[in-house]
Amino acid sequence: MYKQVLAPLLGSLGWSSLVAAAPLIVLFVLLGVVRMRAWLAALISLAVSVVVAIFVYPMPVGAALLSASEGAAFGFFPILWIVINAIWIYTMTVYTGHFDVLRRSFARVSDDQRIQGVIIAFSFGALLEALAGFGTPVAISSVMLIALGFKPLKAATVSLVANTAPVAFGALAVPITTLATVTGLPLQSLSSMVGRQTPILGVFVPLVLVLIIDGARGVRQTWPGALLCGVVFAVTQFAVSNYVSAPLTDIVASLLSAGALVLFLRVWQPTRPEEALVEPGATRVAGATVAAGTGTPSLVTDRPATGSGGSGGSDGGTGSDNGTGSDGGAGGADAAIRDSRAEVFRAYAPYLIIIAVFALAQVPAIKDALTSVTKTFHWPGLNIVSPSGKASTLPAFKFDWLDAAGTLLVIAGLLTIPVIRIRPARALHAYFATYRQLAPAIVTVMAVLALAYVMNASGQTTTLGTWMAGAGGIFALLSPVLGWLGVAVTGSDTSSNSLFGGLQVVAAQKVGLSTVLMAAANSSGGVLGKMISPQNLAIAAAAVGLSGREGDLFRRVFLWSLVFLAVMCLVVLLQSTSLLSWMVVG
Template sequence: MYRQILDPVAGSLAWSSLVAAIPLLALFVLLGILRMTAWLAALISLAVALVVAIVVYPMPAAPAFLAAAEGAAFGFFPILWIVLNAIWIYNMTVHTGHFDVLRRSFAKVSDDQRIQGVIIAFSFGALLEALAGFGTPVAITSVMLIALGFKPLKAATVALVANTAPVAFGALAVPITTLATVTNLPLHDLSAMVGRQTPVLGVFVPLALVFIIDGKRGIRQTWPGALVCGVVFAVAQFAVSNYVSAPLTDIIASLLSAGAMVLFLRVWTPAESYVEGGGVPVTGAAAVAGGSDRQAGASTATMEQPPRNPGGGGSDRGEYDRPAEVFRAYAPYLIIIAVFALAQIPALKDALTSVTKTFNWPGLHIQSAAGKASTLPQFKLDWLDAAGTLLVIAGLLTIPVIRIRPARALRAYGATYRQLATAIVTVMAVLALAYVMNASGQTATLGTWMAGAGGAFALISPILGWLGVAVTGSDTSSNSLFGALQVVAAQKAGLSATLLSAANSSGGVLGKMISPQNLAIAAAAVGMSGKEGDLFRRVLVWSLVFVAVMCLLVYLQSTSALAWMVP
């Protein structure tokens, strides 16, 4: 039994925190400054975390390596299990040409890529986040943007930045329900509080997306549409989280924002229609489609993008797709929605979870610094209820609908694993690093040190959640790590426990875009594996700006200025 020690360096929490941060600093320096390939940076940082755990804390080598193994297993299931199957469904639609039909359908809503980016990355991405989470929105929306003519780096950047405001209520509000469990605070209070923080992000994220796509001109020409989408999403997120249901929050908000945008486009259009120039592969995700097509003797299509057309009118305007083909193009996503919705029916959910197995990771026994048994070694194998398994079911149902031969679908499945090989290594290594830091006490050291800030902790409380998600890639995991710590810090500082616990989740969503796990998913999806450092530099500024806004908001909510917002 290993018992965590929070101040192993000279009995000082501050010095111990500096040492505990070394693995994270190594990871971000290797990625962002040295531009090292993500999988190699993750493996090196994992080795650093193991050395700190064994030499400094000191954690025996056996449990340290067992913790790394558990983290790697969790990285594959359920996280990679979701991404792999989501990309597989996409690749099947590329093979059959239905993704081109979907692209043309979106283009008919608006031939302006700035508007398309908001609808797909923000509204549709929020719906995917609501139903599945865990990287699915980034994986799917980035390749959808590629198919619409976005350059790979820009598509991945837009998808990552868009995957912020919806995250706290993602995967049917699992982060919020987890937070309620670890803090023993009422679920409704936490849902309401988060619903009074993240909508602020929802208003501005669509504006950030059009700026990423087309700079200041994008803001100047498309702000009315972006603002309508953001405001409708924000109002719906606030209303549903406070007065209806936490699990339904993002589902309703995403659908209303997309609907509002479509309706608004009937009475308003940008002064100029923006389309990027240059030719890019249709299957930027991949090489999976291209690789499998090459195996099948087919060629990979290349889509030449038209130049910017000030008067409107994209290259697809003259093309006509039969209604049946348009339906088949949307069918995979409709099937995904239907499968995930049906899985929430109590009787079906009980049946799916009846085979779930929860067990302690063999040989791993850990106590917290307070002497309580840690839940970290508990591994939940919900193989039938997992989002990835539901995506497999959706994929199997998609096969006859889009009329792809089963043998070709199977080849696409194998090719998906080959396409994501480096991403698989990266995600498993990053989660192994996170588990080593959590098990040894490095994460708790950092959190406890930050919690010692007293009343000023309200200002940095979101940073703790941001740090947790940056390490683990999951708002749920960050809430598990730091939720209880936020309550303790709030009690010591005389602040609202509900406010600071919610701040952990709201701040955490802004660490999602810089998480190496999500960076690897995005890079692999657009065919840029090995370029995660480039992505990191593109999104880091947005992450820091938004988390600074969240810190200021939470601080004001802790004072008389905005205390009325705390339930």
């Protein structure tokens, strides 16, 4: 049995914190300065965390390696299990050409890339976050933006920055329910409190996306639509999280924000120079900008290069499988394509099926049946107690194989196969192709989660959190930073809440702050670390064909992460004072 030590280095919390932060520092330097591949940077940082755990804390070698293995397992299930199966469904739509139908449907809403970026990366991305989370919206929205003419690096950047405000309520509010579990605080109180913080971000994120896409000129020309989308999302997120249901928050907010913008575009259109946003070498056709000489990008590298889906849409018909689609090299062919209502329905069907499957899974009788086979077991050989002598819950591994979001996505994928008319053999090929394409991202995610578990099990995380809690009343300003660090390392607001949720409550009690406010700040601050987490960077880079350039993405989004974090820190600080204390849930 290993008992955690709070200040192992010279008995100093400050010096111990500096050493405990070494794995994180190494990770960020390797990504942002050295520009190392994410999977390699993650493995090196994992090794550093193990060395610190063994030689500084000191943690037995066996315990350190076992905690790493548990973290790697958690990285695959449930996190990667969700991402892989969500992208599998997307890949099948690419194979059949229905992804192109969906793209054309979005493109016909507006031929302005700035508006397309807001609808796809923000609203549609928020819907994907609500249903699956864990990197899925970044992967799918990035590819969709490239299909509309965005350069790969810009598409990935926009998708990463957009994946902020919806994250706390992602995957049917799993981060919030996890936070309630680890803190013992009421779920509704936490949902309401987070719903009074993240909507402030939601108002401005669409405007920032436009700024990234087209600079200040773009903001001047599109601000009414972008602001409307952000305000509708924010108001809905606040209302649903406070008065309806945490799991439904992002689903309703995403649909209403997209619907509001689509309706607004019927009476308003942004002004801009005609050539302003067409990428070099691209052709503007039928309400969309199509990159010249390329078909719709795909996460699958071995699909036919010619054509990416005609209007037939079936597997082996006139879709992408046989290479006769007309949306590939000849960009102008889009103008001749008129998708039938049936094909448009099939293009949207996978997402409607996902919504239906997840909604049914929440029906009490069905949910009870799904959870009846859930197994929670103690990770073999790993026994840890906290500095106070209490047994750690870290070695408890929950294997909810049937109730997991990833498994529900498998069910949705199987239901999708006959609807989009893809042959079972091709569906199976798409599944294994998804694993091959995501291999670097899989290694990255599992390595970083292993790192997080080593830091948590050895006590490095507790050392850092306790040192920050020593700031006293000013801890309210630093509280979101803890969540930000947690998500930056683990790539998951759920994991960050697991790591720091309880610590936030203890620190709040010590300094006389609201426990609900501080716990919620962990989740709200955490969403801003999502865009710089190695897992998300790896998934985004893999999705747009830029594996190995995660460092370039990191530098593009890091400043926005800090800017949003500063705003959230200020909001939480003001909520801890009489100025905004009226916003705090009692």
